Amino acid sequence: MTSPDYDHFCRLIRQKSGLVLTPEKAYLVSSRLAPLARAEGLGTVENLLALLRAGASDALVQQAVDVMATHESYFFRDTAPFEQLANAVLPPLIAARQTQRSLRIWCAACSSGQEPYSVAMILKEMGPKLAGWKLDILATDMSEPILRKASTGLYNDFEVNRGLSPERQTRWFKRETDGWRVSPALQQMVRFRPHNLLQGSAGLGVFDVVFCRNVLIYFDIETKRQILDHVRRAMAPDGSLLLGSAETVLGVSSAVEPVPGLRGLYRPTDGAASRSA
Structure with missing residues (x-):
């Protein structure tokens, strides 16, 4: 699929979400947009792309962005x-936060x-170590429909059996x-809370731990750099980032x-921590 309408859609998706689409991903675009085209009574993906280029409503643009996002997740x-959160990240944070007795995780x-x-289960299973603490987990995504599903806390048999132990399923x-x-x-x-990573981290506050996993792989290097800089500004100087x-x-x-020996775990560099302080 190569056309001015497709090229415009690729630019639109990159502007709105940071996702990079190439001509090789035309089949993916077609398969994900086809149900939306039918639901909107447009018949074909080509008609939908033409409408998006001509000037569709903001709501339709956002729907197109949402369906192109990959919502792969499991417990x-x-x-x-x-395991790193429970064994390497939380113990020093708990020791360092004994006065304020609060933790924020994004x-x-x-x-x-x-x-x-899953993070909430880890915190609850810390038991007496976090008893009486203020524990705040902020979960964000640019897709409001997927956030509505998440906020219900309702999962089917396949979802709870994917990554969740029988013990935790029974308990939680x-x-x-x-x-x-x-x-x-x-x-x-x-x-x-709805939030687009391209918009920075202003207004979200400061976090002791940030999970930003399996999303950077969809962006080009410059967008990755911008997002990592945004995330760093939202981290406490002794905070942790998990990718x-x-x-x-x-x-x-x-x-x-x-962090040496702990793949996927990152801490602010000394220079970044100094600038933050």
């Missing part, structure tokens, strides 16, 4: 980041919510007619540096 995805590009709820979920509902104790810990296993900051940004 305790890749396992290692959550799950950026949270998709359908499995990641922030309740069986309902339509699936499995996250316990109120976990839901109360997580706040869902996906296929993601790296090497050759992209010097704002954070890898």
